[in-house]
Amino acid sequence: MSTPLDTRNEFIARHIGPRQADTKAMLDLLGHASLDALTDSVVPASIRGTSVLAASDGLGEAEALAELRGIADRNKVMRSFIGQGYYNTHTPAPILRNLLENPAWYTAYTPYQPEISQGRLEALLNFQTLVADLTGMEIANASLLDEGTAVAEAMTFCKRLSKNKGANAFFVSNHCHPQTIDVVRTRAEPLGYEVVVGDEFALDDVSKFFGAALQYPATNGDVHDLKAIVDKFHAANALVAVAADLLALTLLTPPGEFGADLAIGSAQRFGVPLGFGGPHAAYFATKDAFKRDMPGRVVGISIDRHGKPAYRLAMQTREQHIRREKATSNICTAQVLLANIASMFAVYHGPEGLQAIARRTHALTVILATGLKQLGVQVEQDTYFDTITLATGGRTGALHDKARAAGYNLREIDPSRLGISLDETTTRADIDALWHVFAGEGAAIPDFDALHDTDATLPKALRRTSKFLQHAVFNTHRSETELMRYLRRLADYDLALDRTMIPLGSCTMKLNAASEMIPVTWAEFGALHPFAPEDQAQGYAKMTQDLERMLCEATGYDAVSLQPNAGSQGEYAGLLAIRAYHASRGEGHRDICLIPSSAHGTNPATANMAGMRVVVTACDARGNVDLDDLRAKAAQHSDKIAAIMITYPSTHGVFEEGVREICDIVHGHGGQVYIDGANMNAMVGLCAPGKFGGDVSHLNLHKTFCIPHGGGGPGVGPIGVKSHLAPFLPGHRTGHLSRKDGAVSAAPYGSASILPITWMYIRMMGGTGLRRASQMAILNANYIARRLEEHYPVLYAGHEGLVAHECILDLRPLKDSSGISVEDVAKRLIDFGFHAPTMSFPVAGTLMIEPTESESKEELDRFCEAMIAIREEIRAVEEGTFDKDDNPLRNAPHTAQEVVGEWSHPYSREVAVYPLQSLVAGKYWPPVGRVDNVYGDRNLVCSCPPLEAYAE
Template sequence: MTVWTSLKPSADAFASRHIGPREAEIVAMLSALDVGSEAELLDQIVPSTIRSERPMGIGSGWSEVEVLARLRELAGRNTVMTSLIGQGYYGTVLPGVIQRNILENPAWYTAYTPYQPEISQGRLEALLNFQTLVCELTGLDIANASLLDEATAAAEAMALAKRVAKSKSDVFFVDADTHPQTLSVLKTRAEPFGFRIVVGDPATDLDPSAVFGGLFSYPGSSGAIRDPRAAIKALHAAGAIAVMAADPLALTVLAAPGDLGADIAVGSMQRFGVPMGFGGPHAAYMAVRDAYKRSMPGRLVGVSIDASGQPAYRLALQTREQHIRREKATSNICTAQVLLAVIASMYAVYHGPEGLVAIAKRVAGLTAALSAGLRSLGVHVDTECVFDTFTVRVAPEEAETIHARAVAAGMNFRRAGTGVIGLSLDETTTPEVVEAVWRCFDPECPVGALAAAANGCPELSAAVPPELRREKPFLSQEVFNTHRSETDMLRYLRQLSDKDLALDRSMIPLGSCTMKLNATVEMMPITWPGFCDLHPFAPASQTQGYAELFRDLEGWLCAISGYDAVSLQPNSGAQGEYAGLLAIRGWQRARGQTQRDVCLIPASAHGTNPASAQMAGMKVVVVRCDASGNVDMEDLKAKVAQHADTLAAIMITYPSTHGVFEENVRDICALVHEAGGQVYLDGANMNAQVGLSQPGKYGADVSHFNLHKTFCIPHGGGGPGMGPIGVRAHLSPFLPGRPEEGEALAVSAAPFGSASILPISWAYIRLMGDAGLARATTLALLNANYIATRLSGAYPILYRGVNGRVAHECIVDLRPIKETSGVTVDDIAKRLVDFGFHAPTVSFPVAGTFMIEPTESEGKRELDRFCAAMLAIREEIRQIEEGRIAVQDAPLRHAPHTARDLASEWERVYSRSEGCFPPGVDPATKYWPAVGRIDNAHGDRNLICSCPEPSFYE
């Protein structure tokens, strides 16, 4: 049928740049599918019972010029001030060579999570540098490859402490001098687990025998530096775990947490070159003692060897990942802030240990000067031992006058309590800023005399306790002592990016991890000062541009999804799941239904679903899927009946993880609602729905939206991500609150999550408009069905809808091939590298399969090149099946082939050309992986997760 979605954007609209296939290619693909039009294809794929028949109300797509002009206007309505608020967010200087060659470089920001390590050696090396940096600063044995933010890292540390502590207590102690947003997230995370948070002064309020762990802030939120050794020793004697939240720049001059006895250290690497960005994205860190490495959440980069014995990097201990452990997972972490961790690590590579110490000493020296000057003015300074932050106490009415003077002078101070003002200095602070602060307290003060006196303040004044100063050297590894000139740094970054395969080289056909165009015009605004240089807790009067952008984006997401309200706070898809389930939990409890704690989850669900449910205090009950990949309705009815009185929710993915639009989704929703439950619809596959169907209109109560999938925020090698949630009206009172105000329901550290990347999704939606968004979805469905049709003669397509069509992705079944030839799914994944392709999603949701999603951004030529590669691989498999070559001797088993293979002695039964230049590969443009197939078992047996000694490479 002909509906509004068949309307096409004009040929010169942005949508024609975002969408890959040209009109002639579309006609050819439709012909290959034996359908006469896009509308006819949609009728075969999307159930009529859920179709939307009218525009979403976003309007026409704008031009790139119009969008950039509007975003400049919005950025201009944000007032960029000199921020002295602190509270975990600081001004920093992102070196231009890093900004241009990482943050603004698609070779880095379009890369995928390094699950295929042979084509990810560059970003894996950068992440190993990050882990090494964290271990060196914290004095602990092992660090992961970044977490989301400091607050959620602290929450992960609390959960880790409970798992490994000998104490049987359910109480966790938190230093009262902890950032308010961290405390908010800790309270949110603790409640479903049944933990009780006790807040107090470690010196007087900590009872080590009554807790399973304690968190100490170092320095504290007030800036105070306290020695935690006695409290940590007491915790250990009671079988409890010590966690320290530590500032990484301070750790360049302060004693390392590990040396003070800490078991776990967490914090934010934001001030290592990553702009504040009104809250994110930033890389958080976690480091632990060796004894706890197998309990640590998140990703871990390790060193192994490849098939030729060469050193190679990979993700280590992958069996811990939530997508494997599911409801037994100890965390639902999926996104890591990889791009930001890379930036932070390169900041350290560029400055080196001496540069980092120089920055820290300069900050400490200016802080000492500022404090001394205020004391000489008669201002009461609360904190004695400080690095970069202190608080002062004045009369309440005087405080308001001081804040007003500060704003008039272009500065923001922290409101730390009635009459209490917090001042935090950073890398961007100048002597002129210090003088301006003095004038805010006394406009008539003798600035010249104060400045002359301040010149006598040492870089590390007596305010930094001598017994807590760092004595041990750090970052002695070669990588942190080599790249000082911009020339050297530029070449190092280029060397790393050349090792990787990202979206700027070829299609990344990953199912359920939509890898589409991240247009340049969408990316440009994120580095504008009006978006990237705002503190997340700046006054609302200074952030009106962001407020309007948020209102637009929330409204558009509601229009697209059919929901009534949106929260932008969750800074990953898994965080969105968690927030959505907490909203359901809060609604059920508000109705007196506290017994409702069962969450039904289909067997095909992504692993974050059961992990999130478990974290939200729910019991996971698995629902079977039928032979067609749909939810088994009879099993669902039985499970609903069995748990009718305790049913809280069902989590479904739509279209399903099996790649089909289930016809009975409305029936599923109605069945759960009748039993008193709520429907959580995982938004991972919204790329198949935008403009065609609206979850909020066909029965779902809450969904998260992967802005890093459907709405064009790039994956960045595994993060940043954003997972806002949409809810129906009855759940809106239970959306996350403002963490800086100490509200209990906060899932991330900043009120609007990773705000600085939201302009990307704003730009995409505004550029595409109603017609462009719907057309993109249509072409995503067409591209997937075209691939399924082309490959179906060589490989079985595991699941199809009632009309024989797939949705936006298809699952290719490779299990029969293993039975007839011995060729594994990994053999085919690695052989695709020789053709210049990233493998599709391997063995999810069904072991021994590929899940392929081409997206709407790939044209027919690239789709055909991928299909040709898959068909050529099928012919290589056929040679094995026919006995012409043994599987152990075949190119498939030796893939991927490297330039080292090409140049070394050749004793294989196939030719160099067959191995290195398979059909369709142009030698002039061939991608060469840096290493051959990696030995995963060796890497786990010999766990090395920081930069090895030089002898390792010999």
């Protein structure tokens, strides 16, 4: 019994759904006396007890926030005019409050179920339209991870599509951002591509190149006319990618108008905080002819079964699932939350507002440069947008010191030059302060008012003449009232975790606690430039060191890199570490990656990107790795094995008994073991992959460690490694990491600004809470499996018929008996107010359910009752009570418009929309009926209709 002075941590009980009495009732149903007894029955004895996580108590929410505030205060927030692809920006308050800080937006899942995702899909379509319009391209995707990796994706895109088939070299302009060049080099090396960095204007022969990457404006500020360069590469059958600044494109001729084949870049400066480098939405835009080869996700417009327009993910099955080891990209995500911020930034400001921001930024840059010339400073550029480079000779170091003393960070280019990049937040006071930094003793400071009307420096031939954003959405929501209501309307279209359980297997949609989210928008974390001096980022240094230690304790590994900014990037970084390790030992010939047939499509795609050859190993009837087949394949390729990639617990939702044996077999043949950490939520505190045979694992922080999914991103995918792989973790050219090469993301710590979420989660849960969370995740999954097994067969189970953290229901027999498909069940769940479980993965015709530890018994029961009611409806089809073709399942989901219209179905309106009485009090109404995927792919439309369409 608690006392008035009880100081026990309240957060663990807030994070975990079932109460004590609920837990006992659930254990009773399963026939286990305690959580420990259940865990012992689920986790194999061979790996039980390998966890090194201490049984520590976590902090309460207030205490953890206070501790993190103390760490954040170690960061020194200064005005950074460093540029290099990262800029200060104003996040409009209504977007900050109603989108970034709104759980209706940040707890949403990837919009694979379009009927309950119309809001976030519309926002993403706005983003695609924004990018396509500004770049002058015909089609854009729904975002990528960051600018550096987007250019790397552009390189493989060019290789695949270039008609210069004999070429094996990719040209990268030395006017590109340095971190971009580093990421491209990392990506090219295992693929065997030659990367040539140089001045495009000094090139004579370009016949050896399959593609080129140019920067517009250049990283040092120059605005070059690139048309002749593009034409030269085209004459050699090479493709050209242009990394372009979206704000500059409101004033400059877009890449699509001077012949570029694709445009890539970052949308960060459209309202997304610096955040020490991320998360930020990159973009990728190209010609319509190349749309099938574009990496990432694409939102398109289709129709629902009533003929009403409806948004959906177009070309939904991405290439890594179709082409697997032949895929050119392993990207299966996007930066949705950040892309939506950028899209709403454009909605709020409109084309005129964006141009006004750009003109003001350019005008201030012209005033600054003119004043610096008056002070005798050499400005290297004649034409520029927002960035200038100054030849400062031997004064450079002293000028940096003087600038920092005044509260400003300038770009460190080399010992004799520095750079300044202005942005929308720059003020007249900033210009005056910068002039004082450069003014000599007794020098007269330039007169700002006298320079106010200085002419723009943008070349007239490159000034934009074409219109952009001539769409209703970008010309309507000008007042805060209208934007607030627009964001609310879109949120109301969707089902996110703030409304209902999202029972997706493999995706771990768990609580994203408010106390974890609060620090994300603290200026001490949000306002730092990723290339700010190390002494200004001591809070980040402390937090990342803490987090690396915490994750090592949670996994049993010896070292962690936080740089990979998605699970796919973590996979890639892990295999690169293995590759480099083998090479360091004179075994660079090891290039075989063994991958079970059940693996997620990103695994073979990643192996291909890492320069490895994939050998598929079989699975047995229970979904486990077939050990006999593994032994045979390992023996066959013994001297060539680089690694095996396995997911644990398995993709089928069970703890495989033979995992140690799998590791021993591969190690015995000289290979390394990569354990995909997608299912780590079943292991933390119970067993540790770094202690039972794993050499490297990536961790989905947006799954196990509470970073929200954000509608499909952001994600974070750090890797944990054993000590022998630690020297090969990703590096970065800045001083923030000891290793200087091997960057896999543009910023040294990837999506740094959301790392406080995981820090808070682990600090509040402590070792005791984390172990409890894993146990409750296992309990909840087994409770659902037991409640539903008499209605739907559970396809795979382990010892004593138990599953791990998720279960797979087999609907294939019901398809045979009734004609009702797994999709019919998924869509009918919408009528019950639920997001569907994972459909047809890893086995076609099944549903994979993962309840997580965050859901209460009441919510689990509500879901089970919905599934049982649906089984009874299927039985009615089997028995002929419901028509085989015209029944509530085949027509699901049902919209309000359909229900109030003419009703021709043989079942009642009440059966359609209130299948359970409990729904009467709180009904979610889907905005559209079932979406026609085939129509959407045959009639691909991926941008907003023009304003004229509304007039018509």
